[in-house]
Amino acid sequence: GAVVSQHPSRVICKSGTSVKIECRSLDFQATTMFWYRQFPKQSLMLMATSNEGSKATYEQGVEKDKFLINHASLTLSTLTVTSAHPEDSSFYICSAQGPQGETQYFGPGTRLLVL
């Protein structure tokens, strides 16, 4: 099946710094990528939807200036958490979808810890 990777798998940073998370589709072209956040013991929350070459669409309540999303190519999307704070600590998961709009394939997730 299709493979989606995320890098890094785990990151620890100091409060106030920025962190970039990469999401790559390894064997297919992902016209659409989704970014989710998972809070402990809760379900996934969709943060934003990004289409290659265009601006991301953010869900209500998600700060676009804090969570910068770039989808510059058909195989790569990045999420940058700017000026991270401890409350941004979470598990971030991306998913990718091909041009036919078929099943979303999920990355393994990135655990962010902000000290």
Added chain:
Amino acid sequence: GDSVTQMEGPVTLSEEAFLTINCTYTATGYPSLFWYVQYPGEGLQLLLKATKADDKGSNKGFEATYRKETTSFHLEKGSVQVSDSAVYFCALPMNRDDKIIFGKGTRLHILP
């Protein structure tokens, strides 16, 4: 609006026990229904899906039947293993914009 409700966990069972995790949904139209599984430290994986009423999705010994009359998609397995310990999410894709609504997840612990 559209929503998914699944039984709260954690669920703890002994190996070889029968498993049922309930999931009900509210939606307009007739969406597909998914079950995802998240093993410890990993991202989500699609476990099984059903695309229309009365369809049965199955994978790795798990089954779920799309019941339109009860708006349910309960996950079942006849004999669970320790390796099935994970969090299971029932999910409802919103076809109009490809978003997915997830249930809150049910954590399953299987004891040897």
